[in-house]
Amino acid sequence: MSAVISVDHVVMNFRKNKEKVDSLKEYVLKSILRKLSFDTFTALNDVSFEVEQGEVMGIVGLNGSGKSTLLKIISGILKPTEGRVSVNGTVSPLIELGAGFDFDLTAEENVYLNGSVLGYSKKEMEEKLPEIIEFSELSEFMNVPIKNFSSGMVARLGFAIATITRPEILIVDEILAVGDFQFQKKCEERINEMMSGGTTVIIVSHSIDQIKRLCDRVIWLENGRIRMEGACEEVCLAYENQGV
Amino acid sequence: MRGRIFIIAVMGIIILILTSVYSIRLSSADNLYCKSMDYENKIIPTSDMELENFDEGEDGLVLKESSSIYLHNIDTYVYTMRFNAKIDSDKALKIYYTEDKEENFSEGKSFEANYNIVNGRPVIIADRYMYSARIDFIDNLGTNLKISSIELNDYSPVIDIEKLLAFSLFPTMVFIIAAAVVIFGVKLNLYINVFRKYVPLISNLVLRDLRVKYRRSILGFLWSILNPLLMALIVNAVFSHIFRFSIDYFIVYYLMGSVLFNFMTECTMGSMLSVIYAGGLIKKVYIPKYIFPMQKCMFAFINMLFSITAIIAMIIITGMPVTWSALLFPVPLLYTAVFSLGLGLILSALTVFFRDIEHLYTVFVSAWIYLTPVIYPESILTDALRNIMRLNPMYYYVTYFRGLVMYGEIPGISFNLACAAYSLLFLILGMAVFKKCQDRFVLYI
Numbered sequence: 159m160s161a162v163i164s165v166d167h168v169v170m171n172f173r174k175n176k177e178k179v180d181s182l183k184e185y186v187l188k189s190i191l192r193k194l195s196f197d198t199f200t201a202l203n204d205v206s207f208e209v210e211q212g213e214v215m216g217i218v219g220l221n222g223s224g225k226s227t228l229l230k231i232i233s234g235i236l237k238p239t240e241g242r243v244s245v246n247g248t249v250s251p252l253i254e255l256g257a258g259f260d261f262d263l264t265a266e267e268n269v270y271l272n273g274s275v276l277g278y279s280k281k282e283m284e285e286k287l288p289e290i291i292e293f294s295e296l297s298e299f300m301n302v303p304i305k306n307f308s309s310g311m312v313a314r315l316g317f318a319i320a321t322i323t324r325p326e327i328l329i330v331d332e333i334l335a336v337g338d339f340q341f342q343k344k345c346e347e348r349i350n351e352m353m354s355g356g357t358t359v360i361i362v363s364h365s366i367d368q369i370k371r372l373c374d375r376v377i378w379l380e381n382g383r384i385r386m387e388g389a390c391e392e393v394c395l396a397y398e399n400q401g402v
Numbered sequence: 403m404r405g406r407i408f409i410i411a412v413m414g415i416i417i418l419i420l421t422s423v424y425s426i427r428l429s430s431a432d433n434l435y436c437k438s439m440d441y442e443n444k445i446i447p448t449s450d451m452e453l454e455n456f457d458e459g460e461d462g463l464v465l466k467e468s469s470s471i472y473l474h475n476i477d478t479y480v481y482t483m484r485f486n487a488k489i490d491s492d493k494a495l496k497i498y499y500t501e502d503k504e505e506n507f508s509e510g511k512s513f514e515a516n517y518n519i520v521n522g523r524p525v526i527i528a529d530r531y532m533y534s535a536r537i538d539f540i541d542n543l544g545t546n547l548k549i550s551s552i553e554l555n556d557y558s559p560v561i562d563i564e565k566l567l568a569f570s571l572f573p574t575m576v577f578i579i580a581a582a583v584v585i586f587g588v589k590l591n592l593y594i595n596v597f598r599k600y601v602p603l604i605s606n607l608v609l610r611d612l613r614v615k616y617r618r619s620i621l622g623f624l625w626s627i628l629n630p631l632l633m634a635l636i637v638n639a640v641f642s643h644i645f646r647f648s649i650d651y652f653i654v655y656y657l658m659g660s661v662l663f664n665f666m667t668e669c670t671m672g673s674m675l676s677v678i679y680a681g682g683l684i685k686k687v688y689i690p691k692y693i694f695p696m697q698k699c700m701f702a703f704i705n706m707l708f709s710i711t712a713i714i715a716m717i718i719i720t721g722m723p724v725t726w727s728a729l730l731f732p733v734p735l736l737y738t739a740v741f742s743l744g745l746g747l748i749l750s751a752l753t754v755f756f757r758d759i760e761h762l763y764t765v766f767v768s769a770w771i772y773l774t775p776v777i778y779p780e781s782i783l784t785d786a787l788r789n790i791m792r793l794n795p796m797y798y799y800v801t802y803f804r805g806l807v808m809y810g811e812i813p814g815i816s817f818n819l820a821c822a823a824y825s826l827l828f829l830i831l832g833m834a835v836f837k838k839c840q841d842r843f844v845l846y847i
């Protein structure tokens with residue numbers, strides 16, 4: 159087995175919001191008055207781990223502990239301030255479903271648009287269209303502008319598109335919480351199916367049950383640091399019992 | 403990697419300086435030869451310089467239809483000819499020359515030249531070896547000519563910005579590109595593959611832009627053609643009167659300048675905000691970010707193609723004669739597109755951090771259009787302004803575009819290299835600035 163994702167001493171600093179200078183005028187004035195300060199907030203602090211081919215990794219932690227930030231770094235959306243991340247394979251990030259959906263366009267038009275956002279050609283998407291329609295159960299709605307969709311329907315479409323191309327790495331951030339119970343089950347099935355096909359998965363979820371069902375290994379983040387890393391059962395147990 | 407980029411930059415600057423020195427020497431004529439005959443107001447024909455067909459007026463010489471000045475025994479490389487004279491005309495001269503003693507003057511060895519005014523004196527750039535020369539005054543009938551001498555290759559430096567761009571900036575850019583290909587060569591394939599992967603996205607985004615633009619107006623695509631036409635009619639009504647004497651087909655002249663300039667403006671203004679507007683996407687998925695300025699430039703390019711229909715319509719309506727050289731019109735468009743993309747990349751990257759650049763640039767553009775001969779003929783400018791204008795990339799592109807279509811002129815190598823130098827300079831700068839900034843975009847939008 160080889161490491162598909164390796165995260166090596168990653169540090170992520172954000173500027174504190176009140177320090178934002180976003181005009182040239184302000185910048186020049188402040189630098190003349192020497193009021194430019196660079197206070198930062200460390201969202202991730204020295205995080206290292208590896209994920210191997212075909213593994214399903216769960217990430218748990220309280221709100222604001224840095225889970226989404228970590229996933230964004232792995233998907234290439236954010237560049238870490240320090241440290242290195244290497245990813246071998248095509249990534250399909252489900253940070254937010256339907257990135258690039260245009261709500262004025264119909265569902266079908268959005269399949270092509272979202273497909274191209276993820277880097278797939280029109281031809282590839284044409285081939286997959288029936289499968290997408292089937293999975294998302296939206297066959298009657300394909301010609302309806304998605305501004306008329308419920309958030310669950312949008313999520314279904316987004317999930318269907320992102321997973322249809324069988325990426326080598328799937329990154330899922332709390333999106334399984336949207337949609338009804340039936341849809342969640344379907345998504346889990348899809349993820350399970352992909353896992354058996356060798357896809358590497360990283361899941362963030364607030365549902366410990368879901369984590370327990372799906373994951374092999376879990377990382378517990380606390381205030382931007384890894385508090386615990388290990389087998390699923392073990393970490394989940396510790397995480398659940400922390401406040402008690 | 404840092405170190406190597408630094409070395410390239412330093413070498414680039416050294417090449418730039420060395421070639422500049424060479425280009426300036428080239429243009430400042432290098433003290434090759436100087437022939438000066440000093441007489442007050444009049445020139446008495448000598449064996450070396452001979453006047454033919456002049457009338458002597460009270461106030462100096464009066465030009466006739468076939469007035470010529472002969473220069474014999476030059477026998478040197480003539481870079482410039484400076485007239486210690488006052489010539490009340492901006493019409494060109496025609497110069498015939500021979501390259502050896504036995505030769506006669508012929509059309510094959512002749513060229514037309516315009517005056518550049520340097521230090522208050524008209525100077526002509528000849529830039530060729532001559533054994534002897536004949537200077538014909540075209541269309542200056544009745545003009546008084548107060549001439550005291552003609553100096554060949556005079557000492558005062560003529561810094562020819564076009565030559566500087568062509569023979570100094572251009573080679574520097576070529577060096578930098580070559581060096582970059584060597585350094586990034588391994589990764590080049592990777593970049594190209596990533597780009598390929600996102601071609602469908604670009605075309606989707608451009609199509610969406612087009613749909614939004616043309617769905618909104620009832621006249622649809624027609625509007626893109628009508629808009630410049632109407633604008634041109636208005637400008638024509640106001641200005642053609644003023645410039646009537648100096649520009650034929652003023653309405654075409656204006657339309658060509660404004661279409662090209664507007665293309666550049668639309669590219670750069672569109673690019674400037676493109677990254678900010680794409681914030682939603684950039685925060686959610688990984689996408690190469692240069693796609694967004696590129697998208698806006700392509701969109702502007704398509705819009706410009708519609709406007710070109712307006713130019714064609716106007717050429718047909720006015721019955722302006724057009725030669726085959728007009729078919730080369732995509733060349734200046736390409737130069738302009740590359741330049742605009744480069745500038746667009748710079749603006750889009752910086753605007754993410756400094757939002758007020760949007761307003762500064764808008765003001766800048768409205769000044770810029772007046773430093774480009776869009777609405778007026780170049781000849782109304784003072785010499786100082788005309789020289790400044792040669793620093794303006796848009797000057798070259800607009801002149802190129804019009805030259806091909808309106809005057810049947812295909813610009814020479816040095817003009818082309820000057821155009822390419824600016825395009826490449828901005829493209830390289832744009833790519834460098836954008837690459838340096840792009841990782842931080844997501845933190846600022």
Ligand SMILES: Nc1ncnc2c1ncn2[C@@H]1O[C@H](COP(=O)(O)OP(=O)(O)O)[C@@H](O)[C@H]1O
Binds near residue numbers: 199223225228
């Ligand atoms: N773009 C940003 N700018 C400033 N602070 C940010 C930014 N993104 C996230 N943060 C901060 O980083 C911390 C971790 O956020 P996040 O990764 O979203 O946590 P989680 O997903 O675990 O709830 C939070 O305190 C959040 O305020």
Ligand SMILES: [Mg+2]
Binds near residue numbers: 225226227
């Ligand atoms: Mg989160």
